[in-house]
Amino acid sequence: MARRSMTFRASEFEGRADRLQRQMAECDLAAILLTTPADIFYVTGFLTRFWESPTRPWFVVVPRAGDPVAVIPSIGADLMGQTWIDDIRTWDSPDPDDDGVTLLADTLAELTGPGAAIGLPSGPETHVRMPRADLFRLEDAIAPRRLVDATAAVQRVREIKSAAEIDKIRAACDVAGRAFDRVPHFVHAGMPIGDVFGAFQIALLEAGAGWVGYIAGAAGQGGYGNVISAAATGPLVPGDVLMLDTGVVRDGYYCDFDRNFAVGPASADAGRAHHALWRATEEALTGIRPGMRACDMHAMLARSITRHGAEPAGGRLGHGVGVALTEWPSFTARDETVLREGMVLAIEPGAVVAPGRILVHEENVVLRADGCELLSPRAPAELPELSA
């Protein structure tokens, strides 16, 4: 079959495995066990939306030396066989008696010595995508080997994007940008918000989205109550600010940025908040540098929003983007992660317009040695107006 799902050359994945293995050497890990869609796609290129089915666990083991080994349900063998992974071990899942635990334990025993520390991402922004009871069984089966945290090892590798990865994210940003540009052509006052969602998703697919990994949006008079709504009833009315946020997926890579629109003329408050967010973003785009910490960016954005006459919204004001919609680090007051060249970041300042009413602005950038490069097309300085 010439129809291969691989999105990069094998050398790209070999480089990722090498970098993980260097981290493993530093942390004295004999292997890393991966269970989540983002981690497994990152190492293998295994691209599917079948993760939407919670039924089956999937495992990839990256040994300290040599190529990764996939330990997966047999339903995935054909697709995994189209990636660069050669060593694919399968079982017939779901199996209520032994859903891959013995096969995984045997694989770990083969790849590591009895005293081994096996890394499993267990810290912030991670979870283990397998049944908790099976994880206990696995720990018993691999003893005296033990599972230790590998969050930092995985994060330090994944957070620096290669040129090929940056191209994929730029392509996703381009798709979303073209769809956002068309919004004023098909959204207007009186349109039910559910219809706006449908039409916007169609516009994203027409612009070239592989799929719409994420969509959120909200509308309200002069601002909205939250940025994570999936849909809502009721029509857009004059005076609303409409926010649409999307994570378009292209070849497994996300963008993550939003746009705001005024339905009819914007209120003075909404216009002022939007201006403050746009200016704060402008200053962040100019000021961000490798070596700064995530918390420094939070402080810079919050100060800037305040200086431009708005009140910063709570929560994080930026984050990583890549093979997941959101990745570390987080622009919060408490995240001291050092920003490095090659990180792809969402700069996402938010302002409180009134109690329970916010505005959020977002752009995607890649951090370069001397500053940043925009990946999303820059939002207009003035809030675009939809016909009322």
Added chain:
Amino acid sequence: MARRSMTFRASEFEGRADRLQRQMAECDLAAILLTTPADIFYVTGFLTRFWESPTRPWFVVVPRAGDPVAVIPSIGADLMGQTWIDDIRTWDSPDPDDDGVTLLADTLAELTGPGAAIGLPSGPETHVRMPRADLFRLEDAIAPRRLVDATAAVQRVREIKSAAEIDKIRAACDVAGRAFDRVPHFVHAGMPIGDVFGAFQIALLEAGAGWVGYIAGAAGQGGYGNVISAAATGPLVPGDVLMLDTGVVRDGYYCDFDRNFAVGPASADAGRAHHALWRATEEALTGIRPGMRACDMHAMLARSITRHGAEPAGGRLGHGVGVALTEWPSFTARDETVLREGMVLAIEPGAVVAPGRILVHEENVVLRADGCELLSPRAPAELPELSA
């Protein structure tokens, strides 16, 4: 705000909590802790695609008596406030020092006595969507309370759908059915499979999908290698069988069924396999009854495929559908779950056409006292032909 995200009356959710509480009484659980999108949506109606961001953990506690309590990141407070849940406790996430663990432990301590067994789904088809290290911290913080498995308690409740739930799934099936009907109008030989994916997703949204929760598809000469591909390169060529599978989401509820299409005239082998699958489905639709076990349905389907001259494919031949794309039980040789009235099920027989080449057929039904009711529009008996 009149724009509410709630998809059912509060009485629907109160009924769910009641049923969970009856299970808790039977299993002597003082509370159930839920962490995944499907479980949390089921209990609260909290509908968002923000789960796509792996950054933050979300918790809902169902106490033995009284209403559920949401313990969630503050970014979700406004949207959760639009559900029937009144007791919403938030923290500013992500917090690298304490990402909700103390707040959750305090909540559990308030709602349960010191000797309590707190149920957490830990068995087949579950995972705990929070960092493993934080789960350890939680267990320490709530001691002498302990976490025990609550898989069965949650499954026995979620697997029986209410009339309102069945209506939602039927609506999702209708959307997918209308889009499948249009496929011959926009798919033809020579079309790149990636374009087929894009056009089909647009057709699903035009037909009324809230979003396309799942899409897979594949094409190959006389059959395809797998049923989970997200996309592929290369054009459709005469002799291919194209399979498209989708889980449309409407108000948080999925359908899950596929359709096959021949590109030009079908080969004799493909036609024979399709006929066997269609006949096996027909017999399952006629023969399925409450009281049968999932493994009985597996045996019935496998026997029927064989009798009609094809070789059954490995893996499960059916499963539950609802607030997740796939739910238990699984039509495998090993799943002895008893089928009950009100279960919504995908009947999904597969056949091996040639080594590495399969055909899979799928319909959705709801199990009634005296048989089943189709929710998906029945596939045609003959493989539909796309213009070559």
